[in-house]
Amino acid sequence: MSLAPGTKVRVKDDWPEIRGPCHIRTPHYVRGECGTLVRHLGDFANPEDLAFARPAPLRPLYHVRFDQPGIWGEGAAGDALLVEVFGHWLEVVTP
Amino acid sequence: MSVLAADSVNLLAALRAVLAAKGIAGPEEIAGQIRSTDEASPAQGARMVAKAWTDPAFRALMLEDGTRAAESLGIPMRGLPPLGVLEDRPEAHHLVVCTLCSCYPRAVLGYPPFWYKSASYRARAVRDPRGLLLEWGTVLPAGVKLTVVDSTADYRWMVLPLRPAATAGWSEAKLAAIVREGDMIGVTIPLAS
Structure with missing residues (x-):
């Protein structure tokens, strides 16, 4: 099942780098940040497993829109960041 | 050994x-x-942009499925990540970066330019994108919202820029000749020169 466009999501505030060797496609600057799901891009082999030649299950990949000045504390109102984030990094924000 | x-x-x-x-x-x-x-170069992407500017059906296909649109022009895409196309509109501009490494739509733009891979471009594109655009001489008209697309995972992204106003009646080949690498990354916008 995939998340619907428009869903409010939070990127997990998780730092596997602290725990040991890893390969992560979730940029530091969006961890712990809230955004809006734009669309499901497809399902792709989990790069966190692929990088270590482990069996890599397919995981949903989403385009998530973030408020650019909201993340950096500078910038122009209305500007956005659009980032590919895997579903297992997202939590649905309940209003 | x-x-x-x-x-x-x-x-x-x-x-x-x-x-x-x-x-x-x-x-x-x-x-x-x-x-x-070796054959991949920004000329391939420019061909796609020029066709999208003149052929509404191709434009629709390109926005729906960049890979199929490229293949329909004979650009080899087999085994490559899916190509996504970001449509600029009069009120919306796109800028592409890969903050994690240097993901780039090589099939349609060729090898990434050296600055695309630099730590400076990657950091500033997400933090101070308008300052970065200014250094390229790119000033977005008032009211235009900027979306920075961080190419972090399995897609590769190119920008479909706006067609310059002074190009009415131009042929596809003449249009393709004005589309530069930077126009399809979003650091510059096409000029009718």
Whole structure:
């Protein structure tokens, strides 16, 4: 099942780098940040497993829109960041 | 002897032999892939942009499925990540970056320019994108919202820029000639010159 466009999501505030060797496609600057799901891009082999030649299950990949000045504390109102984030990094924000 | 100490030419020959023996990739397939990699250049992307500017059906296909649109123009896409196309509109501009490494739509834009891979571009594109655009001489008109697209995972992204106003009646070839690499990354916008 995939998340619907428009869903409010939070990127997990998780730092596997602290725990040991890893390969992560979730940029530091969006961890712990809230955004809006734009669309499901497809399902792709989990790069966190692929990088270590482990069996890599397919995981949903989403385009998530973030408020650019909201993340950096500078910038122009209305500007956005659009980032590919895997579903297992997202939590649905309940209003 | 470790792999690191091995002669690179012998190592490559051994790797090719193993790939062929295991049925993973034969010499013809490897040669074909090298050929299409060498042929890839921003001229391919420019062809797509010019066609999208003149052919509404192609434009719709390109926005729906960039890979199929590229293939329909004979651009080899087999085995490559899916191509996504970001549509600029009068009120919306896009800028592409890969903050994690240097993901780039090589099939349609060729090798990434050196600055695209620099730590400075990658950091500033997400933190101070308008300051970065200014250094390229790109001033977005008032009211235009900027979306920075961080190419972090399995897609590759190119920008479909706005067609310059002073190009009415131009042929596809003439239009393609004004579309630059930077216009399809979003650091610049096409000029009718």
